[in-house]
Amino acid sequence: MTTFVSEAESAALVDDELALAAAREAFLATGTGQTFPVVIGNSSLPHNRFTLKSGSAGDLVGVKIGSFWPDNTELPRHSSTIVLLDPATGRLRAVVEAAAANAYRTAAADALAVDALARKDSRTLTIIGTGHQALHEVRAVSRVRPIERVFVVGRRPDAAKTFAAQVTAVTGMTAEPTDARTGVAEADVLVTATTSREPLFDASWVAPGTHISAMGADGPGKQELPVAIYDRARLFCDLPEQSTTIGEFQHAQAAVPVALGSVLAGDADGRTSPEDVTVFDSSGFALQDLTLAAALLHRRFGEHE
Amino acid sequence: MTTFVSEAESAALVDDELALAAAREAFLATGTGQTFPVVIGNSSLPHNRFTLKSGSAGDLVGVKIGSFWPDNTELPRHSSTIVLLDPATGRLRAVVEAAAANAYRTAAADALAVDALARKDSRTLTIIGTGHQALHEVRAVSRVRPIERVFVVGRRPDAAKTFAAQVTAVTGMTAEPTDARTGVAEADVLVTATTSREPLFDASWVAPGTHISAMGADGPGKQELPVAIYDRARLFCDLPEQSTTIGEFQHAQAAVPVALGSVLAGDADGRTSPEDVTVFDSSGFALQDLTLAAALLHRRFGEHE
Structure with a gap:
């Protein structure tokens, strides 16, 4: 039946x-x-x-x-x-x-990655993107790290302001709209959840110790991260063969991302120091x-x- | 809903x-x-x-x-x-x-092809294959041509005999098991419905005027027809790009089959003389x-x- x-x-x-x-x-x-x-x-x-x-x-x-x-x-x-x-x-x-x-499924992948890769003392979360998926990401990440402050970065200031107010209303956390440079620089955990086809920020703005979850790229031409970040970050993803073809790492010529599953299984290293920049790409599998x-x-x- | x-x-x-x-x-x-x-x-x-x-x-x-x-x-x-x-x-x-x-869907494609491509006076049908699909093919073809006699070719003589009896019981037509050479040579319409991975007969056995429907090949490595037939036949299929990759024409190096839809729409020639050998490949779309x-x-x- x-x-x-x-x-x-x-x-x-x-x-x-x-x-x-x-x-x-x-x-x-x-x-x-x-x-x-x-x-x-x-x-x-x-x-x-x-x-x-x-x-x-x-x-x-x-x-x-x-x-x-x-x-x-x-x-x-x-x-x-x-x-x-x-x-x-x-x-x-x-x-x-x-x-x-x-939407829960996608945010849960983010939470798994943050739990495995972000610093335990991550307290500031920056979300780039104010669409339907964004609130799910904020909620899921704040379940696995002691997030106290949320920065919201959006193309449209009114949407970022509205979304920040929604985050506060739903989660009780302090949330405020800001510009990309401030949001990226302040982040312990940076989540991108957009449909972008070009980098959303400059690699030089990323502070040591930041974890980045790139949730948006799931097709040819989509891109959220600057390629310059790959030289100074440890790279992880859901499925390497998919991430390097339709995910974020399609833009990283020599990237050999590690499957998050290997980290979760104890077969590969995740973060190795508080200074590591870690990047997780979710293309969805x-x-x-x-x-x-x-x-x-x-x-x-x-x-x- | x-x-x-x-x-x-x-x-x-x-x-x-x-x-x-x-x-x-x-x-x-x-x-x-x-x-x-x-x-x-x-x-x-x-x-x-x-x-x-x-x-x-x-x-x-x-x-x-x-x-x-x-x-x-x-x-x-x-x-x-x-x-x-x-x-x-x-x-x-x-x-x-x-x-x-x-099974009706697949046989209907065969019937469309036979109706568009086989000689109007086709009276002898040979079916190679005695599986579940074979009876559907016999029934569908006999709806569009005045089939009087059916030859059945199978790897196992007992299966061919049983299937021939089933054809007679279901359709009322004369049906008898025979060897591949006789079946191919006598056919006005020849239908292959097998899971074969090698040619089922010799191209030299095919008489002028025969129509062949190859229904079985739908994946890499599958093959029912001898490649030598392509030099002397007019070639048709359901979808050219699919037929030449996972269908029968994956084995025909330079084959450029014509879409049956173009013939049905009046945009391409089908059979041009009673002597033509016509081949239709169905890979399913x-x-x-x-x-x-x-x-x-x-x-x-x-x-x-």
Whole structure:
């Protein structure tokens, strides 16, 4: 029998804890699981795009269909549908709509990276980007580090001001809009969550000891970080082969990023000193979606889903 | 609201007429629609494979997840799930399980090709292959040509004999097992429906005027036809870029097959004389799946699905 979890159900089921556990499981599986080439397609209108990310690990096998319809006004522009196949028969096992849950999933990857790589005493978080994903990132990071102060950097001053007020209202933390240079220089943890196609700041503004999570780049041409940062940073990512083709590291000629999963498994070093600049690039991989769907199904239906 | 059509429902809804109309719509759309790179993946057990075929045309956009679990005994080894997105919003529109319907879809492509390319007086059909797909091919071809006699060629004589008896029982036509050389030489229409990875016959056995539909090759290394046939045949396929990479024409170095859709639209010549040998290669493309799903939804829910 096929199981279906609607958008309304998954949005009600998901929380930070579920997403973080699912993300940890996915990152730990990157060594043994498989991911297959990402497809980027579109509807008859070329600006309406979808991506197919598929993979398998353990008893999970399936695909996430992500869509980005920029003209949506009533509905969110991003949607997400995760399809799981039955590992025993190859037949359809479950369909999970996960547009809201997808934002938790992405932020959970950031939280895992910050927890593994940022200084334990990180108290200042700067977020570049004021879109839907940004608040999820602030919440997820502040769960794993004693963040006291949030700087918000946005292209539009009014959006940055509004978003800072929202951060304070939701989290109770002090949050204020600022310029990119100040925000970058003050950050213990710097998160970029934009759709940018060019560097958002100058590498020279980054202080020693900073951790940077680049969450936005997930396609050809997208870029958030200055390439000059790569010479003085330790580089990490979710999937090296994907990060260097469609992620941030597509712009770093000789970059050999380390899989975060290897750090989490204790097979690779993370931060080695308080002075290290660490960079994590998230391009998003199928195993995150498969473990998220399994976690939602488990929460909805219990052990015997 | 998301619509779901189960395997049992689609199996009860599908018939040759629905599949043929959907196939015609798909082939006519090859000129304007889009298909995206095919993904071939697997579960944690490498022999359990799935394919993702995605595309868009008109108001259709989505993906077919085809699976092949060779160890299945109770259930068919092939499964198929078609996911349609809402062209207006990018959200999930419908999920259609279509394992049984998929066999009709594939055979309908063959029927379209035979109707467009085979001699009108084709009376002898030879089928190489005795698997699940073979009976669908025989039925579909006999709907578009006055087939009177069927030859069956199989690796195992007992399987060929059993299948020939099944053809007679189901269609009423005379059917008999024979060797490959006789079957190929006698055929007006020759259909190959196997999982072969090497040529099934010698090109010299093919008589002038024969039409050949190669239905089996849909992945790297698969092959049913001898390359020597290409020098003396007119070549057609579903999608040229796919046919020359994962279809039969991956083995034909300089082949430039013509899209069947162009012939159906009147934009390219099909058969030009009773002596022509015509070859059609079907590797299967996403638009066939999208139009099939739409036709099933229409039959199930009417105009306002």
